[in-house]
Amino acid sequence: MSKHLKIVEIEEVLNILEKDYPDAKAELNFSTPYELLIATILSAQCTDVQVNKTTAVLFKKYNTPEKMVTLSTDELGKLIKSCGFYKTKSANILSTSRILIENYNSKVPNTMEKLTELPGVGRKTANVVLSNAFNIPSIAVDTHVFRVSNRIGIANADNVEKTEKQLRRRIKKDRWSKSHHILIFHGRRVCKARNPSCEICNVRDYCLYYNKK
DNA sequence: AACTCGGGGCA
DNA sequence: TGCCCAGAGTT
Numbered sequence: 001m002s003k004h005l006k007i008v009e010i011e012e013v014l015n016i017l018e019k020d021y022p023d024a025k026a027e028l029n030f031s032t033p034y035e036l037l038i039a040t041i042l043s044a045q046c047t048d049v050q051v052n053k054t055t056a057v058l059f060k061k062y063n064t065p066e067k068m069v070t071l072s073t074d075e076l077g078k079l080i081k082s083c084g085f086y087k088t089k090s091a092n093i094l095s096t097s098r099i100l101i102e103n104y105n106s107k108v109p110n111t112m113e114k115l116t117e118l119p120g121v122g123r124k125t126a127n128v129v130l131s132n133a134f135n136i137p138s139i140a141v142d143t144h145v146f147r148v149s150n151r152i153g154i155a156n157a158d159n160v161e162k163t164e165k166q167l168r169r170r171i172k173k174d175r176w177s178k179s180h181h182i183l184i185f186h187g188r189r190v191c192k193a194r195n196p197s198c199e200i201c202n203v204r205d206y207c208l209y210y211n212k213k
Numbered sequence: 214a215a216c217t218c219g220g221g222g223c224a
Numbered sequence: 225t226g227c228c229c230a231g232a233g234t235t
Contacts (some may be wrong), residue, residue: 050221082220
């Protein structure tokens with residue numbers, strides 16, 4: 001007895017959620033891959049609202065690697081303080097920016113391997129950049145995607161690596177990026193970590209979590 | 214696997 | 225006041 005939905009049921013769930021969130025996309029504001037990379041590094045354990053407030057000011061003057069590295073870690077730290085973990089993030093952003101200048105002609109690389117070599121960039125950040133800046137099919141298993149897919153039964157795993165493998169296997173590739181976004185939207189607005197709003201959830205008929213309650 | 218980095222928003 | 229937020233690096 002498997003504790004996950006059949007492939008056809010997952011398709012139906014995704015169809016419903018795509019209608020619920022027709023314009024689901026990254027809610028980080030950016031106009032270039034570099035801006036998205038920096039915004040995503042800042043978004044670690046921080047709300048997108050706070051990141052957007054910060055980058056609205058930061059990117060006015062510092063929207064390229066060359067401009068960014070004119071800042072000291074202390075100066076950048078003050079500018080991004082409200083995003084939290086500002087010392088670590090500041091050092092990582094400057095190191096990453098220097099690497100982009102030296103190794104990549106100031107451009108953001110577009111592969112998982114190269115992105116995750118950058119300081120402060122892990123699989124989740126890399127996935128967001130690949131998906132949103134380069135339109136490369138990818139699924140980032142953050143806390144929302146992990147919780148929602150496991151609750152509904154799209155995946156059944158005890159860590160994000162397994163969930164990611166299952167999602168890549170059970171969702172068609174051309175649907176990865178869109179699915180990534182709608183699962184996050186659903187997780188933030190309905191399928192919340194605490195007190196999920198099952199009463200307004202349009203996929204609860206499929207949901208293992210809801211039907212087990 | 215556990216620990217550290219962290220200010221801001223919200224109940 | 226306590227808890228959480230589009231995580232990543234080190235030990």
